[in-house]
Amino acid sequence: MTPRIHAVVLLSAFLAVTARGDEPPAARERIVLVVHGGSGVRPRSEMAPAREQEYRRVLTEALRAGHQALGHTSRSVDAVEAAIRVMEDSSLFNAGKGAVFNHDGRNELDASIMEGREKRAGAVANVTRIKNPISAARAVMERSAHVLLIGDGAERFAFAQHLREVSPVYFWTPERWEELQKALHEEQAASPAPGAAKGGETDHPFGTVGAVALDPAGNLAAGTSTGGMTNKRYGRVGDSPIIGAGTYADNSTCAVSCTGHGEVFIRNAVAHDIVARMKYGKRSLGEAAREALRALPSEPGGVGGMIALDARGNAIIEFDTEGMYRGQITESGAVTTAIYREP
Amino acid sequence: MTPRIHAVVLLSAFLAVTARGDEPPAARERIVLVVHGGSGVRPRSEMAPAREQEYRRVLTEALRAGHQALGHTSRSVDAVEAAIRVMEDSSLFNAGKGAVFNHDGRNELDASIMEGREKRAGAVANVTRIKNPISAARAVMERSAHVLLIGDGAERFAFAQHLREVSPVYFWTPERWEELQKALHEEQAASPAPGAAKGGETDHPFGTVGAVALDPAGNLAAGTSTGGMTNKRYGRVGDSPIIGAGTYADNSTCAVSCTGHGEVFIRNAVAHDIVARMKYGKRSLGEAAREALRALPSEPGGVGGMIALDARGNAIIEFDTEGMYRGQITESGAVTTAIYREP
16 A cells, blocks of 8 residues: 555645745636646656646646636636646646547547536547547537537547547647556556556556636636546546536635546545535535545545635636646646646 | 426335235344446336336346345455446346347447455456447456456457457447437537537436445445446547446445436536535435435436445435336345335
């Protein structure tokens, strides 16, 4: 059993550990958008400074895009979509362009989005030709009677809604291809039981991107997007497109986006569990997130984490891994980003 | 707004409304298995007595099969699987053999199962050639590292596990085919907006089967299986294969299987919501189920219902529709079945 170390990152603590830690914490200013790029970070010892800067640059770009969308439309769902699109378009994160490969050498993408006022939601799973799965999830929420569409059917719906189609080749990146080859090689060496259906371990076992946002009307929104697990098979779907597991939003409590070992997050309905601990157990946002994470079975290297935001602009970022690509932006546009857990 | 009439069916009330209502309620005997065949019942005025008897006969057969499995193995998960297989093999219910048709004239099946001790779970979605999807869900739970497998991939996994394959023609039944033709006709007459992706209304909009069971060791299990929605498109998936929405089990609270308007059940994470109201809100099983159902948006004709069972053998059956095909069996084998709500 690895002792679990919890990293609770409230506003002030968060500022203290980031590049902008020298700025005074704006304790009264609401956080309007929080993003994550997954809790499966590259070990600190292997992270070159230039690479770290690149991660922070894209996180900042995502935050600014979301903040700008919020400025234009005053709708939290626009901020979530805009921020996630930036991360999907980057090859750094396991979502969109940077998605990992499945066992058959294909990229199967999942995403979901939810708004907290009427608890409407949309999701897509196992899509292979949609450039921005988060936008497809949003189209399902707003332009269909359904919540979850999967596979070819989801693609037909998305293209009928004029979402951008790309060739599956668009998702090919040399780094992810290398990861698959490594996973396949390790699998062959280990000769697992037939049908064991295990995903290979990679540098980014828990890669996912997500965002939670709050708009001036007090409406919360949450979204999550992923390429899943390197070397996954058999149409495996994780928690990212599952409302209640990877994503949830309820104006009366909070908006949540999770990242981590998807199966564990589904079995524990983690996103809804945080909402329920606040709603029925009268816990604070921070208590609810910490307790929900602590309730999960421990795993070597950590099980994952989550970001959450309540209707008063309080944010919580919680993870039990070595780090989590993350950032947040306040009402006035002050950005902070971070990757590793601080001692 | 249709006024919602709640039908709370606790053991004694349940006995009173069933064919065996003349028997004294065995207040101290634990209920070990509850099944449902969906809350989308045929209107009472259209239900011939012979047809009603047929429904009750299959419900009884499912209960006896589950009870027998419990006698053999003392495992609640065996009781759930055995009971659901009987209902899947009948053409009466919208699951397995009796599954409804999608827009393209195909049958796409979904199922999930969960056990409450370690909260392990398995599910399959959009499978077309697996005779008993509940058994595939169980294979995912017990023989893979995953929770949710979908489409072709799920089938490849199931057949590698030696589950029984059938031709898609197996699922063709004249009644369901008629329902699709009627839905297509009505849709054409209404000429909906392109891409609206609405499912057609049928006699059985909320057809689903499910079971919850308790074994002598105090372990709970829950399972749900469905053919989804007549005339569904675009790879639509409802709540039945979604852990937390259609199915949940946690020994510390209860096992739940839901049926109804799947999108509403996903957006409200209904199965997990009942567990959470008990766990964090300290509600009784009955209060939790009633409150969870009442919290859903009202719909003309009702939104659906659920069965739930706690570790002491207390059962609850709740629905806001005209009826729900349902039944339960006690430790000693006393069976009760019912279809409609009593005044």
